Amino acid sequence: MILRRLLCAAVPAGLALSIAAAPAPAATPTASSPGSAATDALPLGVATLPETRTSTTLARGVTLTRIVRGATPAAPEDIATTDEGPWVVNTLTIEPAAARGRLVATYGPDLARTESVSDLVGFTGGLIGTNASFFTFTASAQYPGDPVGLGVFEGTLLSEPTTDPAEEDVVFDGQSGRMVFGKVQWSGSAVDRRTGATVTINAVNHPPGATGETDWITPEFGARTPSGPGAEVVLDRRGCVVRTSWTTRGTALSAGQSAVQATGPEVTALQAVAGPTTCLTLRQSVEDAVGNRLPLTPKTYGVNGRYRLTEDGRVVAPVGTGSFFGRNPRTLMGRTAEGTIVLATIDGRMTSSVGTTIAETAAVARSLGLVDAVNLDGGGSTTMATAAGPVNTPSGSGNVQRPVGDALVWVPGR
Structure with a gap:
């Protein structure tokens, strides 16, 4: 934390x-004396x-x-x-x-x-x-x-x-x-721990774009999740679904809760994974610029x-x-x-x-x-x-x- x-x-x-x-x-x-070639002098402006x-x-x-x-x-x-x-x-x-x-x-x-x-x-x-x-x-x-x-x-x-x-x-x-x-390389997905079904996560802790995106919102984002049209699945501290909304986003989170939000065509993909008894895990890959795991x-x-x-x-x-x-x-x-x-x-x-x-x-x-x-x-x-x-x-x-x-x-x- x-x-x-x-x-x-x-x-x-x-x-x-x-x-x-x-x-x-x-x-x-x-x-540094005027005109000196001291390597410590900042290389800005005239030398003197x-x-x-x-x-x-x-x-x-x-x-x-x-x-x-x-x-x-x-x-x-x-x-x-x-x-x-x-x-x-x-x-x-x-x-x-x-x-x-x-x-x-x-x-x-x-x-x-x-x-x-x-x-x-x-x-x-x-x-x-x-x-x-x-x-x-x-x-x-x-x-x-x-x-x-x-x-x-x-x-x-x-x-x-x-x-x-x-x-x-x-x-x-x-x-x-x-x-x-x-440049760090990243990818993420939400995985149903029981069935293995997955949905791609496009971003972490950002309001999802209107054209279609699925984002994971952690407790650190704030007391309320980003608001707007789209879908939202609220998870408890274990990652299990506690409530869903398929038409609008934005809700207050209790301690330890997180949320998955989707917009546009990604709403359907989220619905297919996040059922009322689902528990989700956020899987992330974080690598350096040449592909080594960080x-x-x-x-x-x-x-x-x-x-x-x-x-x-x-x-x-x-x-x-x-x-x-x-x-x-x-x-x-x-x-x-x-x-x-x-x-x-x-x-x-x-x-x-x-x-x-x-x-x-x-x-x-x-x-x-x-x-x-x-x-x-x-x-x-x-x-x-x-x-x-x-x-x-x-x-x-x-x-x-x-x-x-x-x-x-x-x-x-x-």
Whole structure:
């Protein structure tokens, strides 16, 4: 089961206050000299830009570093094109062998709703975190937190990967730090345990499409299942049918209950399998990009991104046009050759930090030593925060945090 402890932030008060009050923690900065060819300098803008780095140890094996490249605020009309910056990058490095704790992905009380990164850090009793996956987002959506792509939480797949070729996933062991990058492959079916009859499951925890789809809705989705025309079979905690509706969807679930919903021609297929005495099992196949089975344990988490940035030390980000490929705030996740996990945010759409293109983001990932890295949700979602507030500067109106679908959070402890 996903974490259900609504806790106050497990952050030492002094640390939380210093981060909230001063995004650049007090420490001795290091500067790359103008014109130097230091490999540590970010590959952004002209080579002569000044760059400072300020690092703070948050816990054993966990370090926060703020990088500021460029010193002159950009003119608003030049944000998309300037080679003078400035850029503000915050990196969180986690050394699994030294750190005492775990990296988790969490969605909060349920999948259907959204919460700020600060709230999600507090929800897990975490130290610090970033936003993670792409999600439905739109304010008019009935279920704005609904993940758009892979979501694995404490070893349970609660959202399947999409067929979008741009989706790139990260599956990781929160304790050891082992990470698998690439597009996860998934298939599912509901099986009658008595007869062996099956029906294909098209998705997990999403409202089924109107043209015909069968989806499994787990208890983690929310207190009510998605509503609309179609069929719904409600199951108890053993997977046995407790009630059916063949014309409409949407009902309150009791503790432990789940549901199977169908629309269009798939209603008939569900009726053929789900009788009044039927008990169903959800069977899923979860494999990596080359077809190897991905074992899911209670320490396994998975999030979705859009576009691989680096692979085996090579920049592999695609060339593209349009607003997504242009300069935006960015959040990325990756690992070094030594196994260090890095989460990073790049502020953008501001005169104080102009953001990065996909190509520039990949170059930053490589310069940070990330042999494998993925571009996570960005734009107004880009946030690094403690429970006390953001460490970076979100780009939304008033620089407030945008509620997001899930977050990556470092939780201290054994």
